[in-house]
Amino acid sequence: MPYKLVILLSGSGSNLQAFIDACESKALPNTEVSAVISNKTDAFGLIRAQQAGIATACINHKEFASREDFDCALKNKIDEFGADLVILAGFMRILTPGFVRHYLGRLINIHPSLLPKYPGLHTHQRALDAGDTEAGATVHFVTEELDGGPPIIQAKIPIFDGDDAATLAERVLSKEHTIYPLAAKWFAEGRLSLQNSKAVLDDKNLPESGVLFQQN
Numbered sequence: 001m002p003y004k005l006v007i008l009l010s011g012s013g014s015n016l017q018a019f020i021d022a023c024e025s026k027a028l029p030n031t032e033v034s035a036v037i038s039n040k041t042d043a044f045g046l047i048r049a050q051q052a053g054i055a056t057a058c059i060n061h062k063e064f065a066s067r068e069d070f071d072c073a074l075k076n077k078i079d080e081f082g083a084d085l086v087i088l089a090g091f092m093r094i095l096t097p098g099f100v101r102h103y104l105g106r107l108i109n110i111h112p113s114l115l116p117k118y119p120g121l122h123t124h125q126r127a128l129d130a131g132d133t134e135a136g137a138t139v140h141f142v143t144e145e146l147d148g149g150p151p152i153i154q155a156k157i158p159i160f161d162g163d164d165a166a167t168l169a170e171r172v173l174s175k176e177h178t179i180y181p182l183a184a185k186w187f188a189e190g191r192l193s194l195q196n197s198k199a200v201l202d203d204k205n206l207p208e209s210g211v212l213f214q215q216n
């Protein structure tokens with residue numbers, strides 16, 4: 001029985017594509033993307049999923065009277081598909097405490113900064129404006145606190161003179177496509193868990209910033 005990923009997204013879906021390719025190449029063995037769900041009807045990630053023969057659903061947050069109602073519909077759809085792991089891949093909605101509690105420990109996100117720096121939006125511009133010399137991405141467990149969940153893995157890149165938010169985003173995204181499937185692989189292998197609000201890998205608490213991914 002393959003390990004089932006349900007991926008939530010709001011945009012282009014290049015991280016989704018990385019998961020599709022990793023499952024296809026068996027870099028993520030015995031794992032499948034069971035469904036892709038978006039809150040945006042025009043998310044290109046839905047097209048990517050359809051091109052890969054993956055079930056899709058669109059639940060438009062604008063059609064709901066409250067965040068709680070939207071999250072309840074989202075939860076029902078996810079559970080209809082069945083998910084061992086719920087993956088936020090550029091999903092641009094803040095999730096309610098009830099939703100997070102339901103999936104706690106099997107709900108992860110990728111954030112385009114070296115958390116705890118720059119939670120929220122516009123991370124690359126904030127790093128540039130602060131004069132930082134490095135940027136990156138963080139895979140973390142999702143908790144009620146926005147982008148405050150325990151980090152699992154981080155990748156760092158240098159910020160070059162002349163970088164702008166777009167060039168930074170492009171180089172960070174490339175690292176995301178490596179670390180995100182790796183974190184999911186650890187989870188599918190039963191090596192990664194959330195215990196007492198800490199990320200645990202191979203029965204050891206991870207460092208505050210997660211595992212630092214080093215690519216030679």
Ligand SMILES: Nc1nc2c(c(=O)[nH]1)N[C@@H](CN(C=O)c1ccc(C(=O)N[C@@H](CCC(=O)O)C(=O)O)cc1)CN2
Pocket residue numbers: 088091092093094095096097100109110111112120121141142143144145146147148149
């Ligand atoms: N309870 C949590 N929900 C979410 C988390 C989390 O850690 N805890 N991670 C985010 C992902 N994210 C950054 O990584 C993020 C997504 C969305 C927003 C945000 O401000 N959204 C606005 C709408 C913005 C828009 O529609 O363009 C909103 O929801 O009102 C901040 C950070 C996913 N959810």
Ligand SMILES: NCC(=O)N[C@@H]1O[C@H](COP(=O)([O-])[O-])[C@@H](O)[C@H]1O
Pocket residue numbers: 009011012013014015016045089090091092110111112120121137173176
């Ligand atoms: N706060 C959440 C957030 O900003 N997530 C970011 O959205 C992008 C989605 O790209 P993709 O659609 O090409 O995978 C990624 O860079 C991800 O880190």
